[in-house]
Amino acid sequence: MNRICFYDTKPYDKKYFEANKDKYGFEIDYFEEKLNSKTAIMAKGYEAVVAFVNDTIDKKTVDILYENGVRLIAMRCAGYNNIDFKAAYGKIHVVRVPAYSPYAVAEHAMALLLTLNRKIHKSYNRTREFNFSLNGLTGFDLHGKTVGVIGTGKIGRIFIDICKGFGMNVIAYDLFPIKDSDIHYVPFDELCKQSDIISLHCPLTKETFHLINEDSIGKMKKGVIILNTSRGALINSEDLLSGLKDSIIGGAGLDVYEEETDLFYEDMSYTIIQDDILSRMISMPNVIVTSHQAFLTEEALSNIADTTFANLQEFFLGSSLSNEICYQCGKGEACNKKQNGKCF
Template structure:
């Protein structure tokens, strides 16, 4: 088989090749493309059997029509989320579509905690001050996390991992999820979203991006948050109405915002724009706040997670090639 990998960074190639050489070298050829998958770049997958894509590759009807015309029948998502693919169109065309539903959930949860800790104790600002010989503590005041209330929106594997960590800090945990899991009961209690927002000192988002969750945090829900609360998002940028968050920061109702994702991140993230003039005025405004910390979607970025992503992705392709049942087949889960 022949696989075309899009949005391939050096680390993607490194970890995929490790698994490829160890298990599938005789049965698979892999082509790596740094470009994202679009209608213009889809021709790079000509003569391939499958494509492998990441979070910011958008598989619209036009893209999938072109892939189908080239004989491609499998789409491998090397991520958990699948909001970037039109599953109805994929089903109509008969594509095999598989994701990596869980890869080191602790990695993302630990990164969310890093954002919380950094924002709370201003260690990013302290680091820069000390490098310049400024040891003044004024402006670096934080809060003790022990005894604070943490609201976890989305209590899947990542949300549970965060709850477990924050419980260790001595925090009180509140959870909200349409699909409740008994596993959360050992860490905290479930409440309605409005109650979670009004009581939480820290709100951390760990839910997928779907129609019902798009702009889950908006002008209305922000108005229900506890004054001075911290907002953390390591899931998908579209969960936030960024303009509404900026307004809340301007009127000082939010104490801080930690983001590893951004609503319009696709043209920016995973590339070096340090010599460019960034044209996204909303993003640039967000970056002016001293109490906002933005990272480039790196919560998953650990050796353990990348190894697991590579293993599951190529295992999904192996199942497709051999006509085996695949537990990560999104098309099967639709029925």
């Protein structure tokens, strides 16, 4: 029986993986600890580990995993900016779940926008205390407003469809625009100038790191609402806080945060948070922070489990790794995957 260990396991993870493991013949041990250089030794004796978005898979972690027999890292998420691929190449294969439910993330982005705009969170707290005043709860019609969508992958396109359903004017920016689509692409600076709402749906790369910063915020409409359900480091948090304080930014709906690793997915309610930027933003009435939960639907969790198990099965059977993240691709070097179905 193939032995696998899970890192950073939560009850909702275990429920969906336990429901399907027997049909694949896997023996699974679950660790609550995040994967990093201090916990990698726990994987000794396992050939594969399953990791998550906030694990730290740097060179030291990769080397410890490899020295202890691990040959596959299966990410149970789409993102992989937390992995040192130079260190992993030639040693450990890395696979991911490229799509689990783009609807879940896009719908959460719209939920953040609706809640921020119509002050649902404020109204909820008031009525629980039998305060039925409407003062301070005024929002605006989404119909006719311009939303700028950054990133037009599956999630971005579904969010565009949702916005069109509200009668919104949609413009978009993407480093790689979809050819022959009906999406109205504009340059990034133009998107910043025109948009009443900006929603981020792009991966974190060198090109998109701190895409939202002091310079881009300075070009935005006064009162713009910014939504981020992608990766925290797409936004310079200090600059976002300044924009909120100066009332350039009218509101922010954040499901991710660039320094979330040691905070999100954990109960910190009895802890004094040392991150002053996050603490100040959470205290603001026009900011909503959710704990990286946009993916959290029954459909998404089921799809994550199914795809992760399929990825693991391909590896143990010696098959092509259909969802492998290939370090060589796009680097101007020959790609083995085209010949043998694996990155190396």
